[in-house]
Amino acid sequence: MKEITKTYTNDEITIVWKPNTCIHSRICFSGLGKVFNPAERPWVKPENASSEELMAQIDKCPSGALSYYKNNEAKTENVEVETIAEVSENGPLLVYGNLKVKKNDGTIEQKNKVTAFCRCGASGNKPYCDGSHRKIDFKG
Numbered sequence: 001m002k003e004i005t006k007t008y009t010n011d012e013i014t015i016v017w018k019p020n021t022c023i024h025s026r027i028c029f030s031g032l033g034k035v036f037n038p039a040e041r042p043w044v045k046p047e048n049a050s051s052e053e054l055m056a057q058i059d060k061c062p063s064g065a066l067s068y069y070k071n072n073e074a075k076t077e078n079v080e081v082e083t084i085a086e087v088s089e090n091g092p093l094l095v096y097g098n099l100k101v102k103k104n105d106g107t108i109e110q111k112n113k114v115t116a117f118c119r120c121g122a123s124g125n126k127p128y129c130d131g132s133h134r135k136i137d138f139k140g
């Protein structure tokens with residue numbers, strides 16, 4: 001699939017959006033609806049929040065579909081967050097915080113910020129969610 005990248009800026013930071021990577025966890029628009037609203041165009045309005053609010057919300061995106069860089073640094077930062085597991089309605093298990101995932105082939109993957117684990121069983125990228133729960137209309 002061709003990678004699509006869109007950017008939105010408020011002059012201080014630039015938000016990078018990769019629609020093909022989005023797993024539709026809805027975290028961005030339930031957390032900061034005045035900026036992220038898929039019903040409107042453009043769907044990202046960075047002028048409606050401070051850079052701090054934008055960065056805090058984008059750090060919660062579990063898929064990496066949303067990221068940002070500071071315009072004068074051109075670099076994305078990671079944040080440390082407490083480990084919390086959250087069941088998202090009709091979607092993945094979201095685990096916030098830094099964790100190591102041991103796969104069944106014995107390899108260990110380091111994950112930071114937010115990791116989305118598949119609950120619906122349909123992901124093509126297990127144990128992680130790839131957005132397939134929407135295609136199969138998973139309820140639970």
Ligand code: SF4
Binds near residue numbers: 024
């Ligand atoms: S995966 Fe990221 S961009 Fe997609 S809806 Fe969730 S928070 Fe928003």
Ligand code: FES
Binds near residue numbers: 118121123134
């Ligand atoms: S929960 Fe998202 S693909 Fe299974």
